[in-house]
Amino acid sequence: SAVISQKPSRDICQRGTSLTIQCQVDSQVTMMFWYRQQPGQSLTLIATANQGSEATYESGFVIDKFPISRPNLTFSTLTVSNMSPEDSSIYLCSVGVSSGNTIYFGEGSWLTVV
Amino acid sequence: GESVGLHLPTLSVQEGDNSIINCAYSNSASDYFIWYKQESGKGPQFIIDIRSNMDKRQGQRVTVLLNKTVKHLSLQIAATQPGDSAVYFCAGEHTxxxxxxxxTRLQVFP
Structure with missing residues (x-):
């Protein structure tokens, strides 16, 4: 399995501001994903982070709101832009070592927007 | 489209009993399924997985059953312990x- 570290683990943010979440993996992985988990809800895929190219976003999520970077095979960032209270969620980084194999999750970044 | 859903939002069991958590999926093209456990304040933790060419897989105290005919997945936990209290998610993979x-929230009572 892969060890996934996310920063920050928690934050309280002012509305209108932006926050960048970092995801660091202890080994090279093929796939990296970002999920959102709203309070009391299940996980929803935001996008697939592609190394060296633009992320692939799921329906309902756009690059202007959730810009993503992936400069190499062990690191990715997700920015939540122009935050509103509706963005209060857990944001989770997940990775797959290779296609068709287990997807592992980090501990998440718990954001509260006030 | 793809959807994966659960039958019950909360399951309460007595310590020592067996737990069964159910899940239905809609996309017959899903070929890989995973069960995750999420404890309060933590990220999802991998429990067990199963591929579509299997109908049963066992781990330590856990068993996953896959019925492709009715697109149904279940997680069985033997001798449920207080430490099993958590929310359990099934997930189906495609592409x-x-x-x-x-x-499903599993609550274990003494």
Whole structure:
């Protein structure tokens, strides 16, 4: 399995501001994903982070709101832009070592927007 | 479209009893399924997985059953312990993307 570290683990943010979440993996992985988990809800895929190219976003999520970077095979960032209270969620980084194999999750970044 | 759902939002069991958590999926093209456990304040933790060419897989105290005919997945936990209290999610994979079910909260009573 892969060890996934996310920063920050928690934050309280002012509305209108932006926050960048970092995801660091202890080994090279093929796939990296970002999920959102709203309070009391299940996980929803935001996008697939592609190394060296633009992320692939799921329906309902756009690059202007959730810009993503992936400069190499062990690191990715997700920015939540122009935050509103509706963005209060857990944001989770997940990775797959290779296609068709287990997807592992980090501990998440718990954001509260006030 | 793809969807993965659970039958019950909350399951309460007595310590020592067996637990069964159910999940239904809609996309017959899903070929890989994973069960995750999420404890309060933590990220999802991998429990067990199963591929579509299997109908049963066992781990330590856990068993996953897959019925492709009715598109149904279940997680069985033997001798449920207080430490098993958590929310359990099933997820189905298709084209490397995981689609999650709504989750079942397992409560274990002494």
């Amino acid at each position: 490397d993307k995981l689609i999650f079910g709504t989750g």
